[in-house]
Amino acid sequence: MNDKKNNIILEEYEDEFSYKKSKTNLNIEFNRIAFIFFVFLIISIIYSIQLLHLGSVKKKVNNIKPLIIKKNYRADIVDRNGNYLVKTVSSIDIGINPIEVIDKKKLLINLKLIFPNKDYIKISKKLEKNKYFYLEKKITADNYEKIMMLGDKSIKSEEKLTRIYPQKNLFSHIIGQIDDDNKGISGLEKSFDKKLKKIKEPLKLTVDTDIQFLIREELIKFHSIFRSKGSTAILMNVNNGDIISMVSYPDFDLNKRETVNDVNFINRATKGVYELGSVFKTFTVAAGLEEGLIKTDTEFLNLEKRLKCGKNIISEYDKKIPSDLTVEQILIRSGNIGSVRIGQKLEIEKLKLFLEKIGVLSKIDFDIEEVGEPIPFRWGKCKLATVSFGHGITTTPLQLAKGYAIITNGGFEIKPSLVQKKLEDNQKQKRIIKKGVSKQINEILRKIVTTKEGTAGFANIRGFEVGGKTGTAEKAIVGGYTRKAKVNTFASIFPTSKPKYVMVVLLDEPKTSKDYIYKYKNKIGSYKGTPFNTAGWTSVEVAGKIIEKIGPILATKYIEN
Amino acid sequence: MRKVIFATIIILILATSLVKNSTKELEDKIFMVNENIRPLKSELGDVLLEFNYLSSPDKLTKYQSQYFEKDLIKIDITKIKKLTKKNNHINVSDFIEKTKDE
Numbered sequence: 001m002n003d004k005k006n007n008i009i010l011e012e013y014e015d016e017f018s019y020k021k022s023k024t025n026l027n028i029e030f031n032r033i034a035f036i037f038f039v040f041l042i043i044s045i046i047y048s049i050q051l052l053h054l055g056s057v058k059k060k061v062n063n064i065k066p067l068i069i070k071k072n073y074r075a076d077i078v079d080r081n082g083n084y085l086v087k088t089v090s091s092i093d094i095g096i097n098p099i100e101v102i103d104k105k106k107l108l109i110n111l112k113l114i115f116p117n118k119d120y121i122k123i124s125k126k127l128e129k130n131k132y133f134y135l136e137k138k139i140t141a142d143n144y145e146k147i148m149m150l151g152d153k154s155i156k157s158e159e160k161l162t163r164i165y166p167q168k169n170l171f172s173h174i175i176g177q178i179d180d181d182n183k184g185i186s187g188l189e190k191s192f193d194k195k196l197k198k199i200k201e202p203l204k205l206t207v208d209t210d211i212q213f214l215i216r217e218e219l220i221k222f223h224s225i226f227r228s229k230g231s232t233a234i235l236m237n238v239n240n241g242d243i244i245s246m247v248s249y250p251d252f253d254l255n256k257r258e259t260v261n262d263v264n265f266i267n268r269a270t271k272g273v274y275e276l277g278s279v280f281k282t283f284t285v286a287a288g289l290e291e292g293l294i295k296t297d298t299e300f301l302n303l304e305k306r307l308k309c310g311k312n313i314i315s316e317y318d319k320k321i322p323s324d325l326t327v328e329q330i331l332i333r334s335g336n337i338g339s340v341r342i343g344q345k346l347e348i349e350k351l352k353l354f355l356e357k358i359g360v361l362s363k364i365d366f367d368i369e370e371v372g373e374p375i376p377f378r379w380g381k382c383k384l385a386t387v388s389f390g391h392g393i394t395t396t397p398l399q400l401a402k403g404y405a406i407i408t409n410g411g412f413e414i415k416p417s418l419v420q421k422k423l424e425d426n427q428k429q430k431r432i433i434k435k436g437v438s439k440q441i442n443e444i445l446r447k448i449v450t451t452k453e454g455t456a457g458f459a460n461i462r463g464f465e466v467g468g469k470t471g472t473a474e475k476a477i478v479g480g481y482t483r484k485a486k487v488n489t490f491a492s493i494f495p496t497s498k499p500k501y502v503m504v505v506l507l508d509e510p511k512t513s514k515d516y517i518y519k520y521k522n523k524i525g526s527y528k529g530t531p532f533n534t535a536g537w538t539s540v541e542v543a544g545k546i547i548e549k550i551g552p553i554l555a556t557k558y559i560e561n
Numbered sequence: 562m563r564k565v566i567f568a569t570i571i572i573l574i575l576a577t578s579l580v581k582n583s584t585k586e587l588e589d590k591i592f593m594v595n596e597n598i599r600p601l602k603s604e605l606g607d608v609l610l611e612f613n614y615l616s617s618p619d620k621l622t623k624y625q626s627q628y629f630e631k632d633l634i635k636i637d638i639t640k641i642k643k644l645t646k647k648n649n650h651i652n653v654s655d656f657i658e659k660t661k662d663e
Binding site for chain 2: 084214551552
């Protein structure tokens with residue numbers, strides 16, 4: 001009985017199952033119709049969209065084209081105020097393929113009408129040679145239209161790129177040159193070659209055209225007064241390393257595209273490696289203050305007038321210099337023996353470490369590749385003595401400017417730069433010298449300019465609080481030094497109460513002038529002729545004149561700095 | 562329920578096609594504007610180059626000596642004054658404050 005009941009239940013279950021099955025079949029049929037409609041709808045919508053936008057799709061292809069064309073593209077270069085320093089312009093050169101000329105006589109007559117001043121005997125000879133030649137390079141728009149109107153198949157036009165330098169000589173060492181294949185061969189054109197071919201916006205530099213012009217003018221003026229072999233000046237922001245001006249004279253006109261082989265045309269600011277003399281004494285004193293071994297009022301008593309170290313004799317330049325001097329007086333009076341004593345107190349390791357820290361001993365990492373490498377030397381007792389007063393040690397004027405910037409800006413690391421950095425890069429500041437060293441150094445540098453004993457009185461320009469240190473060095477020759485050839489340097493900062501700028505002026509082998517009239521800054525009166533071939537009478541005067549000219553512009557134009 | 566879903570999908574597709582259509586039209590307009598700007602930019606560059614050349618310090622100095630009788634003079638920074646406005650009253654002060662050692 002129980003089995004029978006069970007069977008009935010199974011049947012009922014089967015019925016239920018068959019009912020469900022039929023219900024599902026109905027559903028599939030409905031979905032099929034809806035699905036077909038849906039697919040048709042989607043296809044028709046997609047098709048309608050494609051139809052509507054077929055035109056715009058075509059235009060998009062056109063849009064890409066002009067970007068591919070410029071194979072020879074090279075970005076422009078502008079100064080910090082957006083003035084063009086280099087601009088790429090496309091020009092057209094006209095060439096003639098003599099093989100394709102049908103009527104030579106007719107062609108020559110037509111060409112004579114367009115270019116009446118050309119030598120047609122030469123052109124006629126070239127036509128006979130059956131070799132392709134250029135008739136006119138960088139043709140004007142008018143002449144191009146006229147020559148194309150001739151409709152001669154032998155006349156070929158070639159579009160080329162030309163780099164125009166509206167400031168001519170002003171930035172020759174900074175910008176550098178490119179070759180005929182659009183490849184940078186010197187200066188920023190070389191070091192930023194890839195970037196210039198890639199970027200769409202102009203490359204913005206930190207330099208200021210007006211300031212650069214004024215500084216170059218002064219260097220040229222004093223080049224003839226002091227008959228120097230060459231000269232250089234660097235003006236840099238002490239807080240972020242932005243180079244506002246960097247002039248090396250003699251220079252050359254970039255538009256002429258000349259091959260410069262004369263060594264005298266090197267970039268003295270970055271490539272020239274010099275023994276710079278007493279400007280290094282500031283580093284010795286700063287190192288002593290940094291190590292806490294001396295204070296500005298620390299006295300050095302019974303200083304000798306002459307010192308013998310190995311074969312070398314170290315003596316004072318100023319014969320009237322007292323035997324008892326404080327650290328401050330040693331720097332103001334530029335005492336050699338006093339500097340040696342400070343160096344000896346520091347010992348080799350500490351002085352070496354300090355000079356390495358401020359970046360004067362090794363090759364500098366800079367925006368252009370033309371940088372000199374300071375000559376390496378072996379440290380010893382005598383070397384320590386000579387390095388303390390800036391002899392037997394070499395560096396570039398750019399590295400000197402960097403060193404002065406660090407020791408006067410509060411002790412913060414900076415990286416000299418010609419190309420404008422991003423804002424956040426400028427704000428990163430790493431202290432590498434103890435707080436307080438700069439303040440003491442700046443006060444002494446100011447006294448070198450303002451006091452009677454100081455060596456840089458001619459740079460005391462009213463309103464700018466100039467401070468600085470002079471350096472007169474004899475040039476090294478085989479087996480020693482020559483008194484005939486000197487390198488006179490003045491490393492200055494202004495304003496000393498809160499330094500903003502460092503300026504280095506270097507004159508390479510200047511001579512004295514008989515006729516130049518100096519106007520005293522710290523007393524009334526003037527002096528005719530250069531009595532001594534020292535930095536105090538040459539490069540300081542140049543720096544003073546430069547600051548007098550550029551100072552008001554810097555103070556008003558860059559007021560936000 | 563299914564009808565609602567279908568209707569929503571169709572409305573969304575239609576809305577997308579309409580939005581896309583108007584976006585394409587805007588893109589076309591932007592393209593046209595950009596194409597018109599390109600030659601203007603090039604022209605501006607050339608004019609600026611000419612301006613930079615003619616107004617370069619070197620040129621200006623030459624023009625100055627050519628057309629003016631008086632020479633350019635250096636500005637004495639101590640003679641530059643600073644004007645500040647306070648309560649409708651203008652104060653005149655020195656641009657550079659004199660330091661003790663001057």
